Amino acid sequence: MEELLRLYEDWRGCAPQSVEQLPGAGSNRTYYRFRDAEGDSLIGVVGTSREENEAFIYLAGHFGQKRLPMPRVVAVSTSRLCYLQTDLGHRSLFDVLSEGREKGGRYAPEEKELLRRTIAELPRIQFVGAEGLDFGRCYPMASMDRTAVFFDLNYFKYCFLKTTGLDFNEVKLEEAFSEMAKDLVGDPDRHAFQYRDFQARNVMLDRDGQPRFIDFQGGRRGPVEYDVASFLWQASAHYAPELRHELMATYLDAARLYTDVDEGRFRERMRLFVLFRTLQVLGAYGFRGYFERKKHFLDSIAPAIRNLREWLSEGECPYPYLYDVLSRMVDLPAFRTEVSAQPDEPCGKDTGMERAADVLRADIGPVSVSRYDGRGPLVVRVFSFSYKKGIPEDTSGNGGGYVFDCRSTHNPGRYEPYKALTGLDEPVIRFLEEDGEILTFLDSVYKLADAHVARYLRRGFTDLMFAFGCTGGRHRSVYSAQHLAEHLHAKFGIEVRICHREQNIERILPPTEL
Known part of the structure; x- marks a missing residue:
């Protein structure tokens, strides 16, 4: 945060009049709104991955040259971990559509018009945005190939499917995944810019x-x-089939301005991509919800399962074994109880699917999204380090704290594609999460850390230290330290200071308001 403030002061010539931390979701990035004395605002961003920041900065500059409706980056810190971008407003489409969602998908005419305007812009981003774009500067990979598809499908397998306890044959499932990956990639010559997270938020x-x-x-x-x-089958949106059909027609009409469109072929492939996207988001919801205890993702599991059940009921699946596994999964007792909310019942308000998620969470461990109301001035310090360079020194005078050895878990640093990356980079994160050993390791760490932090808060202590070590202090320890820090900050709202010692990265997660 200090580096970001210095960047703003250097760029603006004075300190901001006010600073507001913006709500986060699934990203490791932290966002702030800076206001000056005249009321003008900028968005400050603190990232944990230089490569990811570089990709955003490059893409924003390229899209600006194409006059696409994206933010401009106006200043970047020397470390490349912080930057300032133009503020595009306070209202997200997701927030504006809240009334229609709460009515079970009965959207008003003005809400439907906003949806039409939004999806009509998508082809311009995809096709105009692709003109002259150096895809080699994208992060973490240049294109959606079979490897990228397997990343997402295995994310679903390890972070969601396996948590259900459902019995399945991994060899047969991998064979189905392989066929699906081949079909999804299709003809690379027809590819354009893929936004990846095109949704109302x-x-x-x-x-x-x-x-x-x-x-x-x-x-x-x-x-x-x-x-x-991604847009039309967003899990919590509750778009009716008729509205989806209308919005898809709007998209196709807009796409014809830039490319030839075989509507029959497009709609045929859309069914496959709906399945793929649904599995991908279930993997994300499983990890961010079940393992990281983030309520937004827990609330999204119910409608995502509802979307999957709808997809399975609508027609044939080209992958028989995958169809069998998914059919048995959505028919599990935890997911079968009162599977649909009433039309006027807000999504996530004690529906049967929310109770189903509670059943699954009970198998994994206690999930709490509440904060301890009696917190005091406790500061938690979390380190990653290399055992070759010694355990971090405790400068608080308290003699140290917990030290966790990550070396028993699978090491991505043994493989060439990951050697130059860190535990903050998406390919390494995917490797560790799909392998699963690190998740089991951290589940025990979370339980121990939660109990200790709660006890320190009750006793009025002011300092607690956690340190994670691995061979090089680059992959497993960095991943573990970052995730424990974010977990404790989200759960207790206390100040958490992160130090990835061997990467020379420090970051403060400030205390939050109740």
């Missing part, structure tokens, strides 16, 4: 109600159908 509305787009740093070259599926 990443659409901001200006004063005139025109959509503006954020959080495209994961974009790459790939099939355009993925983005359409």
Whole structure:
């Protein structure tokens, strides 16, 4: 945060009048809104991955040259971990559509018009945005290929499917995944810019109600159908089939301005991408919800399962064994109880699917999203380090704290593609999460850390230290330290100071208001 403030002061010539930390979701990035004395605002971003930041900065500059409705980056810190971007507004499309969602998907005409405006902009981003774009600068990979598809499918397998306890044949499932990956990638010559996270939370509305787009740093070259599926089948949106049909027609009309469209072929492939996107988000919801205890993702599991059940009931699946596994999964007792909310019942308000998620969470461990109301001035310090360079020194005078040895878990540093990366980079994160050993390791750490922090808060202590070591202090220890720090900050709202010693990265997660 200090580095970001210095960047703002250097760029603006004075300190901000006010600083507001913006709510986070699934990203490791932290966002702030800075206001000056005249009321003008900028968004400050603190990232944990230089490579991810570089991708966003490059893409924002490229899209600006193409006059696409994206933010501009106005200043970047020397470390490349912080930058300032233009503020596109306070209202997201997701927030504006809340009334329609709470009515079970009965959207008003003005809400439908906002949806039409938004999806009509997507082809321009995909096709105009791809013109002259150096995809080699995308992060973490240049294109959606079979390897990228397997990342997402295994994310689903390890972080969601396996948590259900369902019995399945891994060899047969991998064979189905292989066939699916081949079909999804299709003809690479037809690929354009794939936004990757095109959904209502990443659409901001200006004063005139025109959509503006954020959080495209994961974009790459790939099939355009993925983005359409992401938007129209967003788990919590509750878009009726008729509205989806209308919005898809709007997208196709807009796409014809830039490319030839075989509507029959497009709609055929869309069904496959809806399945892929649904499995991918279930993997994300499983990890961010079950393991990281983030309520937003827990609330999204119920409608995602509902979308999957709907997909399975609508027609044939080209992968018989995958169809069998998914059919048995959505028919588990935990997911079968009162599977649909009433039309006027808000999503996530004690529906049968929310209770189903509670059953599954009970198998994994206690999940709490509440904060301890009696917190005091406790500061938690979390380190990652290399055992070759010694355990971090405790400068508090308290003699140290917990030290966890990560070397028993699978080491991505043994493999060439990951050697130059760290535990903050998406490919390493995917490797560790898909392997699963690190998740089991951290589950025990969370339980111990939660109990200790709660006890320190009750006793009024002011300092607690956790340290994670591995061979090089680059992959497993960095991942573990970062995730424990974010977990404790989200759960207790206390100040957490992160130090990735061997990477020379320090970050403060400030205490939050109740």
